[in-house]
Amino acid sequence: MAFDLVVKNGLVILPGGEKNVDIGVTDGKIAAIGTDIDAGDARVVDAAGLIVSPGMIDAHVHISEPGGSIRDHWEGYDTGTRASAKGGVTSFIEMPLNQIPATVDAESIQKKFDAGEDKLSVDVYSYGGLVPFNLNGGIQELDDNGVVAYKAFVATAGDRTIEGDFMNVDDYSLYEGMRQIAKTGKLLSIHAENGPITDKLGQLAQERGETSLAAYVDSRPVFTEVEPIQKIILFARETGCRVHIVHVACEEGIDLIHQAASEGVDITCETCTHYLYFYKEELDDIGPVVKCSPPIREKSRLEGMWDRVFDGKVMFVTSDHSPCTPDLKDTDNAFEAWGGISGIQNNVDMLFDEAVQKRGMSLVQFSDIIATNVAERFALEGKGRIEVGYDADFVLIKGDSPYTVEKEELEYRNKISPYIGREIGAQVAGTILRGEEIYSLENGVSDVKIGKFYK
Known part of the structure; x- marks a missing residue:
């Protein structure tokens, strides 16, 4: 041969x-x-x-192209996919934000494809958005145009001053969207934080003069992750929609998801490299470059998160690569800084070091959490294994x-x-x-x- x-x-x-x-x-x-x-x-x-190893399939990546003249200087396809290649990522699934317009219908996804033409160093799969304003045909248009899954926020998302920006769902939009997505057979991935509570706690902290990253973490307590996960499980049972919870940052959320899955709900979750490496007590020494949501939690929680990865309760690990321009991180007020971490270039090496070299993870489990499980959950044909064909x-x-x-x-x-x-x-x-x-x-x-x- x-x-x-x-x-x-x-x-x-x-x-x-x-x-x-x-x-x-x-x-x-x-x-x-x-x-x-x-x-x-x-x-x-x-x-x-x-x-x-099979090349990493990063299931959670934000590229900001097209930028709609507002985010043109954030992460583009050229640089984002070059960083992926250097980091050992051979494919990623791109989130439907922070592009302008957000990817919510046939017209916007075509603008995304046009923006990335001839700029890709790695293969790219697409998420479609679930927002309150695409329930009248947009979800089906995205299915027709080849998205592998959908994404919704129950946390506050998007900038209402920007036309075409993403938007979080209300309870009805979530319910109706899940009914429609269930008919496609595809996954709905959800950012699970209670927006009204975290927004108000953040407002009160700022009114008290709080500016630190530690205070930011405290304004988004664990129960604000757990409560919406409970609701999503209930909605999934009601609608039959397959669901996935992105970037879970607490043990309680993972345990709740695992319990629901054991009871027959089609639900999985991921965590991110930064939730397995950084910890709250060091954040203010690092600065706003490490701000994200859900927030990075206490050092005492790190090994509990790792235990759940090793136990198979976390299906895969992602970067949630969510870059911005330096000025949006250049502030002494953590509440005002952009919430997102640039991490796709250091997922494979950091995970290998922390999981395999320091904690003894098997190589097969390592390849499962960076590639095989992603390909299986999102039905990415021909990806994620070193196997003939x-x-x-x-x-x-x-x-x-x-x-x-x-x-x-x-x-x-x-x-x-x-x-x-x-x-x-x-x-x-x-x-x-x-x-x-x-x-x-x-x-x-x-x-x-x-x-x-x-x-």
């Missing part, structure tokens, strides 16, 4: 366990897995000393290879990140998308744009 590419000598994470095998690739697909594969005239990647999407990981994150090495349009200055004990040595090298330590990020939108 003739191959285009052969990856040799690596420790390859297969569905049944890791093995020292070679991978033969033809036409972007995995064509053979075995020992001593004859490369012939194929390109050869020598992965000796490296771990070969699947896309040849790989991340090559160099373990026990500490380095310090430097600002200049970030591919983001705005080079801000809470990981700057942190030492990470592993590196992404290379990223391969459908058999083509899109990043390596030696060559950097490829300028060839082979990524595509999946519809």
